[in-house]
Amino acid sequence: MLAALIGPALVLLTGLAAPTGIGLTNNFMSFARAMAFAQHPLGKLILFIVIVLFIWHGAERIYLTLRDMHAGAKFSLMWICYMTAGVLTLITIGALATIGS
Amino acid sequence: MSRSRPYIRPVETLWWARSPYLAYTLREATGVAVLGYALVLLAGVVCLATGERAYDVWLDFLKSPWSLSLHVLFLIGMIAHTWTWFRILPKTMPRLVIGGRILPQIRITAGGVAVAAASFIFIVFVAVWTQP
Numbered sequence: 001m002l003a004a005l006i007g008p009a010l011v012l013l014t015g016l017a018a019p020t021g022i023g024l025t026n027n028f029m030s031f032a033r034a035m036a037f038a039q040h041p042l043g044k045l046i047l048f049i050v051i052v053l054f055i056w057h058g059a060e061r062i063y064l065t066l067r068d069m070h071a072g073a074k075f076s077l078m079w080i081c082y083m084t085a086g087v088l089t090l091i092t093i094g095a096l097a098t099i100g101s
Numbered sequence: 102m103s104r105s106r107p108y109i110r111p112v113e114t115l116w117w118a119r120s121p122y123l124a125y126t127l128r129e130a131t132g133v134a135v136l137g138y139a140l141v142l143l144a145g146v147v148c149l150a151t152g153e154r155a156y157d158v159w160l161d162f163l164k165s166p167w168s169l170s171l172h173v174l175f176l177i178g179m180i181a182h183t184w185t186w187f188r189i190l191p192k193t194m195p196r197l198v199i200g201g202r203i204l205p206q207i208r209i210t211a212g213g214v215a216v217a218a219a220s221f222i223f224i225v226f227v228a229v230w231t232q233p
Contacts, residue, residue, distance in 0.1 A: 005183070005216065007179035009228075011138055013224070016172050024232055051143050052139075054139035057136070058137070061133075088139075
């Protein structure tokens with residue numbers, strides 16, 4: 001649901017508009033701005049929610065699709081997909097904690 | 102006693118690559134775009150936590166043709182995801198009865214897409230408004 005609502009805008013802004021400077025200034029995602037955003041509790045929360053929910057959304061869909069494709073044993077597919085998502089979640093928490101406030 | 106041997110209908114290995122199942126496969130494949138974009142963002146956050154030099158490497162990667170083409174694919178996947186998500190939504194929720202009439206599924210899809218469009222405009226507006 002979240003990806004459906006905010007995904008297209010986020011990809012357009014951070015992946016296309018900001019790097020090319022079309023529609024946005026070049027320092028839209030400068031180190032200082034990104035740092036200030038990630039240090040603010042609300043910014044940190046937004047980053048955490050977007051990254052982690054997108055990861056679990058992708059992992060869930062990939063797991064279910066591979067299961068339906070009979071790409072492997074159900075539990076090994078589940079284990080690989082959810083373990084990867086779990087590890088990435090821990091990395092996200094670790095990085096956001098390192099950035100501090 | 103004889104063991105039960107239920108008939109298991111054989112399933113073609115590549116059933117998911119054929120119509121009409123290909124539509125399902127492509128719809129679920131948008132999850133790869135969502136995950137891929139999350140990984141790019143996560144790489145950015147990890148670089149941000151590492152320091153300014155690492156972060157600049159990430160910013161330079163975003164400017165590369167590789168990254169730009171990747172994000173065009175992500176954008177296509179995200180838009181396909183938004184569309185298919187709201188196509189499925191009325192099929193997975195209880196029927197909405199308004200004034201004694203069942204709200205048609207296409208109206209719910211249209212409503213969802215309208216909310217997504219409003220959200221898109223809002224986020225782009227906030228980004229442009231708050232930039233230095």
